Amino acid sequence: MKHIFSILFAAGMALSAQAQVRHEIHVPDLDGYKTLKCDFHMHTVYSDGAVWPTVRVDEAWREGLDAIALTEHIEYRPHKDLTGHHGRSYEIAEGSAKANDILLIRGSEITRSMAPGHFNAIFLKDCNPLDQKDWHDSFKQAKQQGAFIFWNHPGWARQQPDTTLWWNEHTEIYDNGWMQGIEVANGTSYFPEAHRWCLEKSLTMIGNSDVHNPIGMDFDFYKGEHRIMTFVLAKERSVEGIREALDNRRTIVWVKDLLVGEEQWLKELFEKSVKVVNVKRGKGYCNITLQNESDLTFHFQKTEHDKAIEYFRTFTVKPQSRCNIAIYFPETFNGEGKINFRVTNLLVQPNRGMDYSYSF
Ligand SMILES: [Zn+2]
Ligand SMILES: [Zn+2]
Incomplete structure (x- = not known):
């Protein structure tokens, strides 16, 4: 006992x-x-x-x-x-x-x-x-x-x-x-x-x-x-x-x-979570490095864009991670470029994500 x-x-x-x-x-x-x-x-x-x-x-x-x-x-x-x-x-x-x-x-x-x-x-x-x-x-x-x-x-x-x-x-x-x-x-x-x-x-x-x-x-x-x-x-x-x-x-x-x-809150939340920490531009390419300091995931989908600029179709930014977006364009391209995309999981309207873009 x-x-x-x-x-x-x-x-x-x-x-x-x-x-x-x-x-x-x-x-x-x-x-x-x-x-x-x-x-x-x-x-x-x-x-x-x-x-x-x-x-x-x-x-x-x-x-x-x-x-x-x-x-x-x-x-x-x-x-x-x-x-x-x-x-x-x-x-x-x-x-x-x-x-x-x-x-x-x-x-x-x-x-x-x-x-x-x-x-x-x-x-x-x-x-x-x-x-x-x-x-x-x-x-x-x-x-x-x-x-x-x-x-x-x-x-x-x-x-x-x-x-x-x-x-x-x-x-x-x-x-x-x-x-x-x-x-x-x-x-x-x-x-x-x-x-x-x-x-x-x-x-x-x-x-x-x-x-x-x-x-x-x-x-x-x-x-x-x-x-x-x-x-x-x-x-x-x-x-x-x-x-x-x-x-x-x-x-x-x-x-x-x-x-x-509402879009104003989602936009600020996104910008404060995912930061552009580096942009490296060379002949015919550009790399944008993103750092996600949050526990949130973000899914990107390409939208209307300059056809000469090539980048992802879809792209996922995982929580607490660093990742690279690779962009390609003609070597003769000299001006400012822009990649447009929709963050498909930031719903600012019923079943519709938030449009966003990065310039380079
Ligand atoms: Zn109930
Ligand atoms: Zn209940």
Whole structure:
């Protein structure tokens, strides 16, 4: 017995000695703004998730996130015996978030059939008043608390089987000032229609994991995958700073290799990530050396150009790497040259990349 006890004790010691490592995500700050890594949509056992609330904080810390919101379904709580009142998961995670310097934002998911579907209300003061029979009353309650409300996964096939539609209810919600943003991506899915609505209606673009499982079951970090997230361009690293940035639509969504956002932010993010470190021009050729100091990947595709100038058809700039673009032209060519391309994964319009060029 004593022997077994010592083995167990030794095993416990070994486990507790295992260090947790935070993997910082290298994405540049923009002029005047910190680039905060945020996930505003996830679940725990307090709705239909499979993990305890503090685990979400541990996951976020290890993955280099700055802020999360635990957004349990108001209307769907399979473990109701356990769950108590709405907002309980926030209370449980609060201490751990503080200790790990993760900004924790109080939120809930208003979970209705289509229309209007699912919406997250974040920056709530109290989740309980959102539990209402009529969805209008849930939105009213959230709005009264000054919440930031966004439409979740508008292209979710279970609610929009064939096409991603904007319903009359969404017009009503929008006109009432009950919608400030939309998830242009959720999990691993990107919704071009939502992207278009955000641009047309001046709504904030959001991308969230909506994770229910332990995060490692949805994203394979060993293969270099990353959790979908929203880069929030905040004046300061605080809950208030995030709110101010969301209200002013300073976000970029990172889902797989895609970066979705307004062109001014994507352009600056690109220029601050990928720097031209050397241009070597000789007779009939030029080499442009690029250095990518970020964890982001960029895919280039050649666009309209001077036919005398030869360069790549497609070109990929990998994270944390240095690479060379080789350009060829007639030896007689003396003037200024330009290579035009589209960064196909910087989506400035629905399914359309950002045009860019380098001069030499
Ligand atoms: Zn949902
Ligand atoms: Zn959800």
